[in-house]
């Protein structure tokens with residue numbers, strides 16, 4: 001495994017993390033290995049960054065992660081735990097801090113390393129009061145770093161202006177070979193400003209692995225999954241480069257993201273995927289391989305818009321209700 005600092009101000013993390021949306025088990029279906037086996041494999045293979053969220057399985061992902069960290073007796077300072085405050089709970093400071101305390105309880109931890117706002121709250125919410133609340137949480141030792149997710153440059157700038165003492169250390173956003181919109185404006189901005197980049201859906205929900213995947217709720221409404229699954233020329237290039245490195249298309253898709261300066265956080269429901277993903281950290285693509293991948297995926301460089309699962313005009317209470325009913 002290799003390790004880097006997350007942006008200019010963040011913690012040191014493995015160049016590949018692990019996403020734990022899959023522990024929520026609603027959108028993805030049953031796990032194929034036990035959570036303990038999955039986390040154990042991640043630790044054994046040098047992964048230090050664990051990404052969860054309060055909404056994954058309505059808190060189940062956080063609860064499971066906390067249990068496993070305790071059972072496995074993982075030293076607290078050897079892992080970076082990242083969780084997320086739902087956009088519908090980022091409406092005001094009190095609600096945000098209540099969510100943070102609930103996440104800490106579910107995780108059974110004294111502090112969360114990286115606390116991210118999952119998506120921008122509705123337009124009329126007082127995001128500044130939330131961010132100042134998170135600064136207070138840093139002062140009280142409840143979190144170490146503040147991150148954002150699914151914000152665009154304009155909203156990141158607004159958020160940064162709210163902070164008095166601390167920095168936004170990272171942005172988590174959708175980024176993979178079939179979704180390259182972030183490269184136009186967002187990635188150069190993050191690099192320039194020293195904000196770390198965390199890539200979600202780095203394998204386009206499994207479509208970039210060359211394997212036929214089952215239909216589930218997570219994949220159902222994702223156009224990026226659909227187009228990546230159908231893109232024979234992209235799949236062929238991935239396979240060809242994988243042969244050069246005695247590796248797999250999934251590992252090449254992850255190595256490409258690392259080459260672009262992002263930290264991928266692939267999700268996994270079984271141990272063999274965790275091990276394979278961790279090993280992608282050892283692959284260094286050469287310039288002509290990167291060029292080939294860039295060329296075959298050039299059609300996916302349309303612009304990046306921040307992302308909110310239900311849009312910015314849906315009130316928090318309605319967002320909360322819809323996401324609870326749909327269950328992610």
Ligand SMILES: NC(=O)c1ccc[n+]([C@@H]2O[C@H](COP(=O)([O-])OP(=O)(O)OC[C@H]3O[C@@H](n4cnc5c(N)ncnc54)[C@H](OP(=O)(O)O)[C@@H]3O)[C@@H](O)[C@H]2O)c1
Pocket residue numbers: 018019020021022028051052118149150172173199200201202203204205206207209211213214250251265266267268269270272273274276277
């Ligand atoms: N901030 C946000 O809004 C946001 C949104 C989405 C996700 N995320 C985070 O990002 C993480 C990853 O994104 P994601 O889960 O959407 O998509 P992903 O990581 O692109 O895809 C994960 C799926 O790909 C398959 N897979 C993983 N490794 C594989 C391997 N080595 N070989 C073959 N197949 C493999 C597995 O599918 P099967 O299990 O079906 O085999 C796995 O469940 C999530 O867990 C979550 O933490 C954040």
